[in-house]
Amino acid sequence: AQKITQTQPGMFVQEKEAVTLDCTYDTSDQSYGLFWYKQPSSGEMIFLIYQGSYDEQNATEGRYSLNFQKARKSANLVISASQLGDSAMYFCAMREALSGSARQLTFGSGTQLTVLP
Amino acid sequence: GAGVSQSPSNKVTEKGKDVELRCDPISGHTALYWYRQRLGQGLEFLIYFQGNSAPDKSGLPSDRFSAERTGESVSTLTIQRTQQEDSAVYLCASSLGVGRQPQHFGDGTRLSIL
Numbered sequence: 001a002q003k004i005t006q007t008q009p010g011m012f013v014q015e016k017e018a019v020t021l022d023c024t025y026d027t028s029d030q031s032y033g034l035f036w037y038k039q040p041s042s043g044e045m046i047f048l049i050y051q052g053s054y055d056e057q058n059a060t061e062g063r064y065s066l067n068f069q070k071a072r073k074s075a076n077l078v079i080s081a082s083q084l085g086d087s088a089m090y091f092c093a094m095r096e097a098l099s100g101s102a103r104q105l106t107f108g109s110g111t112q113l114t115v116l117p
Numbered sequence: 118g119a120g121v122s123q124s125p126s127n128k129v130t131e132k133g134k135d136v137e138l139r140c141d142p143i144s145g146h147t148a149l150y151w152y153r154q155r156l157g158q159g160l161e162f163l164i165y166f167q168g169n170s171a172p173d174k175s176g177l178p179s180d181r182f183s184a185e186r187t188g189e190s191v192s193t194l195t196i197q198r199t200q201q202e203d204s205a206v207y208l209c210a211s212s213l214g215v216g217r218q219p220q221h222f223g224d225g226t227r228l229s230i231l
Contacts, residue, residue: 004159033216033217035219035220037222042224043206043224043225043227044222044223044224044225045160045208045210045222046222047219047220047221050217050219052217091159091160093160095215095216097216103148103150103165103167103173103215104150104152104162104165104173104176105150105160105162105220106162107159107160107161108159109158109159110158110159
């Protein structure tokens with residue numbers, strides 16, 4: 001089974017509107033972390049936001065927030081007030097604390113976000 | 118610079134040749150990772166180094182792939198007898214540790230096998 005599932009290969013949003021990028025995950029660990037990265041066309045991977053499985057509040061970082069629903073195993077990224085520069089590929093990733101290696105990130109297949117002017 | 122540095126940025130080579138990719142992590146970062154990203158896909162974990170511990174090689178796809186790291190410094194990823202399916206972007210990342218610490222990525226080496 002896929003550990004990280006991103007069901008939206010591509011998304012479009014109008015500039016200044018909010019957009020939600022979906023991510024569901026599969027783990028039997030109680031302790032894990034979820035990360036979102038942005039990859040512009042230039043190729044670099046930019047860390048955006050982190051949510052720990054024991055964090056009581058949803059993570060926020062500027063215009064980025066994470067809608068964490070633990071029981072549903074989802075960690076959707078919300079981008080508010082979209083900007084043209086937000087156009088990029090977005091990856092959801094998980095680090096599990098107990099299963100397998102405790103170190104590497106397991107990535108989803110990504111969502112290509114296009115912000116329209 | 119302050120970020121993860123990878124070289125070369127691009128490498129084109131003939132099938133069957135060996136290639137060596139270099140990664141210079143952020144100073145002070147004890148953990149170093151190599152990932153592979155095929156065109157239009159997510160990242161696949163290859164290998165992980167943590168300080169002087171034995172590396173986690175569980176992601177290496179074949180024995181043609183190997184990597185070294187001396188202490189907490191530079192790492193090299195070597196691919197022997199390259200095949201066309203090795204064409205991909207190879208990304209290196211480093212972090213202060215595990216847990217909440219994010220991995221910081223280099224710009225990658227784009228490897229093309231002719």
